[in-house]
Amino acid sequence: MRLIERERIDVVPLTAVLLASVSFFGPFAALKENRVVDGQIIRGFELLGGGLGAGVLILGALTLVVALSGGGGKTRNLVYSFAGVACLWITAVLLVRAGALLGQAGEAPRVSPAIGFWGLPGASYVLIDHSRRQAPRWRSLMLTVCALVPVCLIFSDGRGAAISVFQEWLERQDRFLDELIVHVRLFVFAILGATVFGLPLGIIASKNKRIERLVIAFVDVVQTIPSMALFGLLMAPLAALSRAFPLLRSLGLRGIGAAPALIALTLYALLPIARNAIVGIASVPLPALEAGRGMGMSRRQLFWRIKWPLALPYILTGLKTASVQAVGNAAVAALIGAGGLGIMIFQGLGQAAPDLILLGVLPLILMAVLVNRGWELVIRRAVSPGLLGEVL
Amino acid sequence: MRRWIGLFVYLVVLVAFFIPSILEPVLQFFFPGANEWIFPRESLIKLTTEHLLLSLLAGAVAAVIGMGLGIAATRRAGRPFLTLIRDVSSLAQTMPPAAVLALAIPFLGFGFKPVLLALVCYSTLPVLNNTLAAIENLPRPVLEAARGIGMSRLQVLLQIELPLALPVIGTGIRICVVINVGTATIGALAGAGGLGSVIVAGLTRNNPAWVFQGAIASASLALMLNSLLLAAEHGLQPAILRNHIDGNSALSA
Numbered sequence: 001m002r003l004i005e006r007e008r009i010d011v012v013p014l015t016a017v018l019l020a021s022v023s024f025f026g027p028f029a030a031l032k033e034n035r036v037v038d039g040q041i042i043r044g045f046e047l048l049g050g051g052l053g054a055g056v057l058i059l060g061a062l063t064l065v066v067a068l069s070g071g072g073g074k075t076r077n078l079v080y081s082f083a084g085v086a087c088l089w090i091t092a093v094l095l096v097r098a099g100a101l102l103g104q105a106g107e108a109p110r111v112s113p114a115i116g117f118w119g120l121p122g123a124s125y126v127l128i129d130h131s132r133r134q135a136p137r138w139r140s141l142m143l144t145v146c147a148l149v150p151v152c153l154i155f156s157d158g159r160g161a162a163i164s165v166f167q168e169w170l171e172r173q174d175r176f177l178d179e180l181i182v183h184v185r186l187f188v189f190a191i192l193g194a195t196v197f198g199l200p201l202g203i204i205a206s207k208n209k210r211i212e213r214l215v216i217a218f219v220d221v222v223q224t225i226p227s228m229a230l231f232g233l234l235m236a237p238l239a240a241l242s243r244a245f246p247l248l249r250s251l252g253l254r255g256i257g258a259a260p261a262l263i264a265l266t267l268y269a270l271l272p273i274a275r276n277a278i279v280g281i282a283s284v285p286l287p288a289l290e291a292g293r294g295m296g297m298s299r300r301q302l303f304w305r306i307k308w309p310l311a312l313p314y315i316l317t318g319l320k321t322a323s324v325q326a327v328g329n330a331a332v333a334a335l336i337g338a339g340g341l342g343i344m345i346f347q348g349l350g351q352a353a354p355d356l357i358l359l360g361v362l363p364l365i366l367m368a369v370l371v372n373r374g375w376e377l378v379i380r381r382a383v384s385p386g387l388l389g390e391v392l
Numbered sequence: 393m394r395r396w397i398g399l400f401v402y403l404v405v406l407v408a409f410f411i412p413s414i415l416e417p418v419l420q421f422f423f424p425g426a427n428e429w430i431f432p433r434e435s436l437i438k439l440t441t442e443h444l445l446l447s448l449l450a451g452a453v454a455a456v457i458g459m460g461l462g463i464a465a466t467r468r469a470g471r472p473f474l475t476l477i478r479d480v481s482s483l484a485q486t487m488p489p490a491a492v493l494a495l496a497i498p499f500l501g502f503g504f505k506p507v508l509l510a511l512v513c514y515s516t517l518p519v520l521n522n523t524l525a526a527i528e529n530l531p532r533p534v535l536e537a538a539r540g541i542g543m544s545r546l547q548v549l550l551q552i553e554l555p556l557a558l559p560v561i562g563t564g565i566r567i568c569v570v571i572n573v574g575t576a577t578i579g580a581l582a583g584a585g586g587l588g589s590v591i592v593a594g595l596t597r598n599n600p601a602w603v604f605q606g607a608i609a610s611a612s613l614a615l616m617l618n619s620l621l622l623a624a625e626h627g628l629q630p631a632i633l634r635n636h637i638d639g640n641s642a643l644s645a
Contacts, residue, residue, distance in 0.1 A: 011472050115499055129479050224570065224614035225607050226577035229591045232603030328488020332578070335595050345494045349581060354498035361491045368486045 012130045013067040013080055017060055020087060020123040024048070024056070026116030029098045032164070033109055035353050041114060047097045056090060059083055063127075077131045081139075084127030085147045091120040092154045099162030110164040112355055164355035165362065168344075176344070180363060182258075183340035186330045190262055191323050194269035198322075199315070201270070202277025212278055219271040227268060227329045231336045234260040261338035265329055269322035276318025280311030313383045320375035327368045331360070399623070402616035409609050410437040423601040431590045431602050440609055443586035446504070446579060447572040447617075450511035454572070455565045457512065458519025462561075463549070466527045477520070485517040489575050493582055507579040514575055515568040522564030526557030559629040566621035573614040577606070587613075 024044035032039030048056060066079045098111045128143055160166050169176055205215040225233070238260050284307050292306045334342025344360030347353075380388065408414050412430050419429040431439075458481075464470040465477045489510045496506035530553060538552045580588030587610040594602030 012476055015473075015476075125480075125483075126476060129476060221611070221615070224574055224611045224618075226574045226588070226591065226610055228577050228588065228595070229603055229607030229610065232591055232595050232600065233607055235595075235598075235600055235603070324486055328490060331488055331490050335592070342490070345490065346581075349494060349497065357494045357498065361494050364491045365487050368488060368491075369483070372486045 010067040010076065013063055013083075013127060016083075016087075016123040016126040016130075017063060019119045019126065020060070021119070023091070023094075023116050023119035023123075026119065027114035028094060028116045030112045030114050031098065031102050031109070032112055035110070035164075035351075035355060039112065042098055042101070044094060044116060044120075047094045047101075049097070052090070052093065059086055080127045080131035081143055084124045084131065085143060087120045087124035087127065088147045089150055089154075091117070091124075092151045092160075094120075095163055096154060096160060099160070102162050109162065110167050110355065111162050112164040113358075165358045168353075168355045168359045176359070179339055179341055179343055182338075183330055183342075183364075183367075186258065186261060186265060186333060186338060186340055187323070187326045190265035190269050190326050190330070191319070193262070193266040194273050194322060194326075195319065197266070198270045198273030198318075199277055202274040202315075203281065205274070206278050206281040215274060216278065219274055222267055223271045227264065228332050228335065230264040230267065231260055231333060234264050235336060238263070258338050260336060261330070261333035265326050265333065268329055269326050272318040272321040272325070273315075274318075276314045276321075277311065280314025280318075281307055283314060284310045309384060310387070313379065313387045316375065316379045316382060320372065320379070323371045323375060324368050327364065327371055331364055396619075396623070399616060399619040402612040402619070405612045406440070406609060406616065409605060409612075410435075410440070415605065419601045419605065422604065426599050426601040428599065429601045431593065431605065433593070434585075434589070436590070436605060436609060439585065439587050439590060439606075440613060442584075443573070443576055443579075443588075443610060444613060446507065446584065446586055447511070447569060447576045447613075450508055450515065450572045450576070451565065451569040453508065454512045454516040454568050455519050458516045458564065458568070459523050459561060461516075462520050462523025462527065463554075465524065467545075474524075478524070481517045481520050484513040487513065489514045490578050490581070493578055497582055502583045504584050506582050507576065507584040510578070511572050511575055515571045518567040518571070519561065519564040522560050522567075523557065526560035527553055530556055559625060562621070562625040562628050566618065566625060569621060570614050570618050573610060573617060577610060 026043065027041040028044040028047070029042050030039035031042060045053070062079060063083045066076050095111060095113075102109045102111060124147065128147070132139070132143070154160070155163075155166070161170070201215060205212040222230070288306055288310065289302065292302050297305065330338075330340050331342035331345060334340050334346055341360045341364050345357055345364075348356030348358075348360060415436070416429050419426070423429070430436075461477050461481070465474040492513050493506050493510040496509045500506045500509065534552060534556070535548065538548045543551065576586050577588030577591055579586045580592040587606045590602050590606035590609075594600060594604075594606065
């Protein structure tokens with residue numbers, strides 16, 4: 001009996017330890033004199049002076065011992081959560097220490113993350129993801145706060161100023177904020193537009209087989225056109241429209257800029273929204289509808305009380321997919337002068353400046369992840385618990 | 393039959409685009425204002441071949457990784473990693489491919505490699521999800537019967553689980569390849585060639601005719617591969633399952 005009750009070796013945290021050691025023994029950061037040169041590579045363990053090294057060793061040993069021994073679930077979770085949070089703190093401290101090593105030589109000395117840098121945040125992700133599994137939901141929120149607040153504190157008094165991304169940010173603070181706002185606005189309006197058109201489209205289409213086939217064929221074809229090309233294809237007709245109708249031009253409709261980007265993003269987001277609405281309504285079991293009809297429900301009641309709640313998991317999943325895609329596609333919109341975070345990415349690519357690329361990419365990824373998480377929370381709240389298994 | 397007609401139509405469009413004497417008048421008709429119609433730097437057929445190779449290679453890598461992880465996570469030793477694998481791959485798909493590409497360029501340099509990485513990150517999830525769903529949802533009695541007649545775990549995997557799961561996995565691979573054809577256009581930003589380079593050139597030089605030919609070529613390539621793989625998928629399915637699986641991909645698409 002005892003044998004069955006005992007927990008087995010926990011293998012997942014071992015991956016985390018492996019990832020973290022990449023940070024310590026692989027190239028963690030590069031000390032550079034300016035933006036372009038390759039710089040001097042520094043390994044994580046070279047930055048582990050004083051008590052920090054001992055702390056890291058103890059933490060790693062503790063994680064290993066807990067993972068390899070068959071300890072109780074609660075202790076394990078506690079250790080993993082703490083280790084995961086600590087990994088992020090350690091990353092921040094290592095970066096600050098690397099900054100302190102930097103001489104004053106060169107016009108803009110900086111610390112750039114090298115490939116090994118990603119090991120510690122990766123380990124943190126694995127540990128927190130693993131410990132979160134059995135934990136209540138508030139705990140994962142608390143963990144996020146515990147991980148992020150001290151990191152922000154470490155950087156808040158200017159000690160992070162040597163880090164390359166911060167330097168790029170300092171150089172263009174106002175610009176960054178503007179582009180961020182443009183990006184958010186593009187994506188929010190695209191999703192709003194696509195919802196306003198896409199949901200009714202899907203709902204109407206599901207009433208009639210022929211319209212349904214037509215709508216699905218249309219959105220499928222739109223989806224195969226690359227987003228970049230869709231931007232470009234809209235430039236010509238919109239430019240012609242704005243030449244022909246001065247009124248439209250005064251409303252801001254032109255061949256380049258926000259108008260074609262917004263239209264293209266909306267068309268793109270239309271696909272998952274309309275398609276999932278159709279699939280969702282088609283998934284409503286016939287007996288449920290017949291039961292509703294048998295109870296004497298009107299058509300309106302039938303829709304709002306039966307079809308809508310049962311189709312909701314699909315509809316919201318469509319919105320989630322569309323939103324996450326739109327965040328990324330909005331970055332490509334910079335190619336046609338619509339602005340947004342893509343501007344910094346493309347400038348960085350053009351100037352071969354990885355730090356500038358990071359300044360565009362990090363908020364972009366963060367935004368995509370947050371939007372994804374946000375919709376997952378909405379889905380959890382709005383969808384009947386019995387249906388949750390199908391989507392989350 | 394209808395499937396083959398669609399395939400034929402896309403193929404004809406694509407081939408017609410390769411012949412400049414057909415393409416030029418069409419473009420002249422649609423874009424009278426442009427000053428140059430045919431993309432001068434590379435032939436469309438070469439760009440399409442590059443595009444196709446890039447997408448298929450990325451599709452193959454994503455299929456191997458997705459199936460491998462899916463099979464590993466459903467073995468006894470791999471079970472503990474199931475949640476992690478699922479979470480990491482959906483995180484990978486959450487990241488915009490343009491962002492992954494831009495991130496990878498400083499490490500991998502310009503060209504083929506960063507694009508491959510971005511495509512694989514973006515397109516592994518459908519294969520993985522479908523592999524997991526297919527293997528997890530196999531009927532218990534079948535597996536028990538297989539064990540009961542003395543098959544080893546490997547035999548169960550190769551002779552029972554994989555053949556039965558193959559149609560659903562095939563759907564995942566089809567979605568993955570179609571996604572890749574559309575996404576591979578961003579390869580032009582890393583100088584990896586492909587149809588994206590016509591589109592980007594058209595955008596920067598303000599020439600809609602170039603954007604148009606790149607867009608139509610890559611869209612018909614995607615639609616063509618879609619119908620081709622759809623036909624292959626039907627071939628993979630045992631006749632008895634054929635009506636069973638069609639509605640399966642809605643959520644993962």
